[in-house]
Amino acid sequence: MKPAPATLGELIAALGGDLFGAPETRIERIAPLDVADAASISFLANPKYQAQLASTAAACVIVAPAAADAARARGAAIVTPDPYRYFARLTQWWAGRVRPAAATGVHPSAVVAEDAVLGDGVLIGPQAVIESGARIGDGVQIGAGSFVGRNAQIGAGTRLAPRVVVSFDCQIGERCIVHSGAVIGADGFGFAPSPEGYVKIEQLGAVRIGNDVEIGANTCIDRGALGDTVLEDGVKLDNLIQIAHNVHIGRHTAIAGCTAIAGSTRIGAYCTIAGAANIVGHLTIADKVHVSACTLITRSISEPGLYTGVYPFEDNASWEKNAATLRRLHQLRDRVRTLEAAPHSNKTPAP
Template sequence: MGLRLGELVERLGGQLIGDPNIEVIGIAPLTDAGASHISFLSNSKFRTQAGQSQAAALIVSANDDPVVAQTYQGARIVVKNPYVHFARTAQYFESLTAVVPAPGIHASAVVDPSAQVDATAHIGPRVVVEAGAVIGPGAVIEAGCFIGRNAQVGEGTHFFANVTFQHGCVIGKRGVLHSGAVIGTDGFGFANEGGVYIKIPQVGRVVIGDDVDIGANTTVDRGALANTIIEDGVKLDNQIQIGHNCHIGAHTAMAGCVGVAGSAKIGKYCTFGGAAMVLGHLTIADHVHVSSGSMVSRSILEPGQYTGFYPLAKNSEWEKSAAIVRNLSAMREKIRTLEKTIKTITNQAEES
């Protein structure tokens, strides 16, 4: 289905330079785009590629546009943030061809009579909805999902196939849970008695806000006594582990294989690169950005970028090395002072 550039700009904004009647059928990368595609430039390093692109139109920033315009022959949509505009454009194209599941409950689904399923919700094949669960308007629960007793799924939230959403858990509006996600498993809580582990019942819940996206095979443990909290707008990639009683602040994003141990409290607008680790019971401030593979072993109380890589060693050796590293700055200043003192004494000796 073709889309006029003029219509796209009317809907999503931006300044169109070129023919508003040009039609595009989809989005493609700079190097692959053809005469029926729109593409985008979000990194100035690729200005040359943009200038040579065969796309019918480009989404560019005001800073990049004058340079790109010197060689690029197509139409241009000038916006403040090309990457965000690209995302909204992609969403719109997807909406034009999206297949919306029909409301209703599939004949093979098992829904407890006491569950409340809104008439506009979609319940797919072999879904199980237990007693007291509430499924909101427009929710989509795909094949093979499990919704535990007294769980709540908000309006417009989408569970892809084979999501497990355990008893008492709550998710707000417009959430997305990808296949294999497990929400509300028991936290890793045990007391040790003479080398024998005694299980601690996990009686809290997982409470998830609005507009949260949780990736495939990601797990979020329920709280031991209080709840595990995932605030609005959080984005979790695939294969992430969130321990019991964690609190993840609004609009924080975590890349694949991040692990967060129990009772960690993470602020708002944070980012975590792939395979970053956070130890339990730590506090991380708002606007903290942790590099991939880093180990957060202490609380971070100031915003900023943090990176920590260190070779594996016996714990006693690692502690000694870490103590030395922490004192390197002070040691350097002492060495500089000693060098100045030695130089002064040497000069005085030579003069005498």
């Protein structure tokens, strides 16, 4: 990130908040509290780091009202109800200053079908391919080498990074971001067994993605078998995620990297699913369910809450002893039952 000096006054003018300190203070970068220098603006989002306020060298710290006094005691402060959200908006404002504005126009090396419909202010990057009947909304950016298939639709303001694939008939809403290598609309994995091998089930549905969705690098979202695979508004997917055919993901659900959701599972709204988790097919997961990393969800969940299923890691020698015992755990339970049933035991066996 190159420095792009701004003053606190400019920053407040753009983003709001209550400034305590000199508006002409010059800021060259955004940095965490422990790394910040005298040209940095920093933020305190988690009260457990409040002790770092005393030692940070930051020129200015964004804080909540509860930390305002402590912050002002050490220097300039911006006081705002939600410092983390303010920080997020600050990064957006900053990016708009340090990054060149997107160009518009169709690069001469791109291949755009004659009957594709391009909105106003569109950028079609080098070697992108836009097939017949595709509709590209206003202000869309299609990165270098990306592919938009037959009759696909890309909503206004959406940005495809280089080398994205959006297959035929798929729809992406407005203001979405799709990162490089993502594949939207490959065939779902469906076959009927037969004595001569598997018979392919053609995947006749597509993918429908709402507005304000972000999709990570090399993530795959398969097209539906009969109906569509659906991501509602505001869904955020990290990298290398697998969304199988006919999955439905509710609005504002966020899923971290390397997770897989198997076919026809329906996930509620406002869920968070940590990295490398897996959810088997044909389940229904309620709203506001949170799944821990590396957990396999094997049955539907009807209550909000945090769910976990992870073998705790240990040094390998300890693991080997415990894992060997685990393999005979059912026998161990029987042995305890036998002890409990012994005549000289006056204890009631547990249920």
